Amino acid sequence: MKGSLGLLRERRFLPLFITQFLGAFNDNLFKNAMVFFATYEIYNSVEAETQFSAVATGIFILPFFLLSALAGQLADSYDKARIMRIIKFAEICIMLVGAAGIFFKSIEMMLAALVGMGIHSTFFGPIKYAVLPQHLQPREVLAGTGLVEAGTYVAILCGTIAGGLISPNAAAIAVLVVAATGWVASLNIPSAPPAAKLDLDYNIFRASYRLIYGTLHIRRLFLAIMSISVFWTIAAILGVLFPPLVKNVFHAQKDVASVFLAIFSVGIAIGSIVINRLLKGRISARYSPASVLVMSLFVVDFYFAAAFWGADQAGPLLKTMDFLGTPGAWRILFDLGMIAITGGMFVVPLYAFLTTTVDKSQTSRTVAANNIVNSAFMVVGSVGILGVTTLGVGVAEALWVVFGLCLLSAWCGFQLYRAGDVPHDDEEGHVPHAGGH
Template sequence: MITSVGLLKQRRFLPLFVTQFLGAFNDNLFKNAMVFFATYEIYKSVEAETQFSAIATGLFILPFFLFSALAGQLADSYDKARIMRIIKMAEVLIMLVGATGIFIGNLPLMLVALVGMGIHSTFFGPIKYAIIPQHMAPDEVLGGTGLVEAGTYIAILGGTIAGGLLDPHVAAVAVVAVAGIGWFSSTHIPTAPPVTKLKLDWNIFRSSYRLIAATLHIKRLYLAIIAISVFWTIAAVLAVLFPPLVKNVFHAQKDVASVFLGIFSVGIAIGSVIINRLLKGKVSARYAPLSVLAMAIFVFDFYLSARGWSGTPENLATTREFLSMPGTWRVLLDLIMIAITGGMFVVPLYAFLTTTVDKSQTSRTVAANNIVNSAFMVFGSVGILGVTEVGVSVSDAILVVLLLCVISALCGWRLYQAEKAHEMDSTVSLD
């Protein structure tokens, strides 16, 4: 077995890692530049800011719900590396549209590009996980999955910070350049020919229903997908809340919102590495319930910090001023621990998806997961918007995340029990 870090030296993994890293970076550079522009330059009320943040999140997620089934069929039917190159070339074109929107300050055009990036990620997502067991040894799958997750969140950190700090015109040039480099990197991904050949069902609603029905009847897959979906609902809710929370509760400028999102990204990356070390390459949900219960504790403490925060609403604090305020380090510690425990929870579950089924079905399994994830995330984004619309404060809305953590813990526990039952049945059958 090659160590996780050792995989970064392998041609069967490094180009994939770089390609997905740049894609995640670009998604967040563009999305956050747009959201922060709207929050700090256009809208002047917490309701409008929360609404736009929720709309942007929902529009990005919607393609996952609509097109994941088709994406999974294509990925299982054709060479995955070739599809990746086509997808990355499309990203270049999408970012040209987005860059134009940034240059002329046209929010509708930016939203069109955001939907395009959602479609891009919809078709890329099933492949980046499904190609891992095709190129990795069985005891390298968890390490490879963990590196992809860690790399994704480090990229989110970079994109988030850049989106908040770069001049809009510089960001416009950057998103096109990064897309071009991502396409070049994709040309070096080794071939990954299909294990099967499917007759494609182009009816996205029928194919989505059939895919979900064919996947969720397997108990361990069902529990893993539900647990992942609840986790990403938590992430979606936090993504919606962070910009208005930072501005209206912590009374800070948009660069502090970038710090919040960045810390969250780094924390998940750290959690991805920690859980791989703890499990020593074994795909297991052993630590899932404990991880997400610990996450709930830090979410509650973050809520208490937000409720008790005092600041000057008239003058939004810079990052330096925010860091000098009493209680800031408690807030940041809560954030990074929420993310670390979240990473420890979710990474093994993705490895479950790619190792529980035959390699000919991995892309469709990940696609089914993405459909359910997106439905949960859209529900979470719209739901948190509804919660704030009926008069619940942005800080009190954090309690929704606490409830979701408890649900995640229950799902993780049931998955671990199903895992142990499966192992026991396998032992009995061998005897």
């Protein structure tokens, strides 16, 4: 099996990696610059800050729910590389609106651009995983999936830090430069022609129903999609909670919120690499239940560290170095890092299940079906946690919802492991598919 990092020297992988890396970076640079601007310069109550964070998360996710079926059909019907180039050019246009919104401090324009980036990611998401079995050997798919996940979260790390540190005007320029660079990188992605041309169904609700129904009847896919969906619900809830948690519980400035999101991002990247080493390229849920159970323990410790946080709440908001000098800060950061590492170990093999359980002609639609279910779970999670905090539950106490979802994830992962690994046929050089629609 080719080492994971060895794929970064291959033209069949590197341009795709760079393209998706820059897309994830731009999403998070823009979103975090907008959320931090609203949290620290517009709103002045934990309820309003949590509400805006939830709304921003929800409208970014909504296109995944509505348009993923169409995105999957298009990706399986046309050359995936050509579609990626079109999508990346559209990102430049979207970021023109976003840059104007940042420059003029217009929440309406920034939210419109955020919706546009959600649509952009909806159409790009199925392709970045579905193209891997087309360009990589069977034993390279898990390594490629792990690198894509790791790259995504390193990009989130960089975008999160940049969104919290650079000025609004610098962010407006940066999102345009990154979008243009991503489009240039996409021009070098090798062709990935479709296996068959589909009759596109433009009725998004009927297409979504048929896609989900045709995918979830395969037991391994059902369990993998449920496991991934619960995990991303956890991530969405943590994303909603972090800004108000940092400001109102840890009494810290937005650069500390950037540190939280950055540690979460790089932790998942580390977990992605670790699980590939443990599994040695085999697509298996063997370690998933244990990973997420360990994750739940660190969630509990993170809650108690927050609940008994002893910093002075009367003074000015803490800067990063002041926060790090506060007793208990390193315990919080360690818990957060371990939550992310074990989360990465849990979720990466599950994406490999999606792209290797079905025939290559169906991979984009399979990932699209996953995105529809994921987005529905994430919207429910974002709205649900908003409802919980509106009812008077503190942002720290809301972490118990995350703990409960960790247990649900462990159960789903265990059921997937019992359903069996994806078999490899080394002599034939392909992964058998499970059939299905």
